[in-house]
Amino acid sequence: MGKPLIFVTNDDGIDAKGLRIVIDIMREIGKVIVVAPDKSQSGMSHALTVNAPIRFKKIKEEKDYSEYKCTGTPVDCLKIALSQIMKCKPDLIISGINHGSNSSINILYSGTVAVALDGALHGVNSVAFSVCDVSPETDFSHLTKHIRTITLQTLKNGLPRGTCLNVNIPRANGSEIKGIKVCKQADANWNDYYVEKTDSSGEKYYLLAGYFENEDKDECADQCAIESHYISVVPLHIDSTNYDLIDNLKTWNYEI
């Protein structure tokens, strides 16, 4: 069997340190094609560029490696890579390493996780990696071997269509990583607020702020695992139906 073909993107943009680290790891495993946003696309979730032009440009080509930057969102990068650049499905889609946690409900807002979910829709083994540290100068030295392990296990075992892995890695803080834990998505939440500012013309504008609050104490929840210095691995799937509620809803009076 030849080297696997690995597609890599992120949402922090082409110059992010996390992307550079993951590219180095993936180049030791397979042939790599990178198509990443030409600027930060953090918080863009599953957004698509609709009715507007997308452009991309090759910026590097070496043996078993090519790299492109793209004007679109993270999911645009994946879709245009599949359709216009690779013109075939890769063996693996890797998204990240995101600078900042994508545990719990952060998956809703994350462009990094959106790529992995979209990859799963295309039937490709897909993994989103995030490190729980938003600094652009994050220390990644503690996580490369774990990313390699999870990547190789994903290639070996495979994932069912429609399911990807969401991996969150505690930041390097002097404590050893205790291990890799398969988890569920925690039921935590953001408490949003806005900072009011006034521009030079006297008009008010608002900047999003907020703090994250985890009341889910289940030790199988990803946020709890991270807080206990474990790497969390959550299988996420596309189907968001709340099956438990279907029978209840059928008792509602929908007569027309």
Added chain:
Amino acid sequence: MGKPLIFVTNDDGIDAKGLRIVIDIMREIGKVIVVAPDKSQSGMSHALTVNAPIRFKKIKEEKDYSEYKCTGTPVDCLKIALSQIMKCKPDLIISGINHGSNSSINILYSGTVAVALDGALHGVNSVAFSVCDVSPETDFSHLTKHIRTITLQTLKNGLPRGTCLNVNIPRANGSEIKGIKVCKQADANWNDYYVEKTDSSGEKYYLLAGYFENEDKDECADQCAIESHYISVVPLHIDSTNYDLIDNLKTWNYEI
């Protein structure tokens, strides 16, 4: 009990016909506050405006009614309404009526559905309405009574925190609507492709295109219900964990 407080937004923008129709329906039911995007935000999913200013402006005030336009995404509109405009939780969040289907995996890309999911996170009863017709001049005459029924039933019965309703209504095509059907999210997909164009400077750019393909023949799937002239109601929840895969993943060799 007083009139319920209903928050309304959409992703097609403040001038969309679908928004105007749903506002009229909701004003018959309760007090209404509208904060909608000042331009189309279609395909924006759960995107948030991060590290950039958001502005909003009141454009109408009448008895039990106020209307604002906002520079942000649909989810920004909801978050800024909760935090800066209403300063309390409404009894109901209504998103739509979207011009175009949000059945099946369209929920991933839809700003309309993202608002309802975010509302569910805040513990507010939330419903996304879409009509399966992308025309800006869609005929809405066949659906107002059904939207009223679903809205009143949601207010009466309530939804658990973290779950919203995703409602898709067939377009008016001469056939009677057969009824309202509680469904699961169909396992259908988009086949994406890009149309290559060349700009005046000779540079290539790409426009997203695609066709929707439904191979899910389960009559409980939303897309099948719509094709059979039923209105589909799918309970969607925030938790995307694929619980069925957790035991399998625990057998992977993650030793470190």
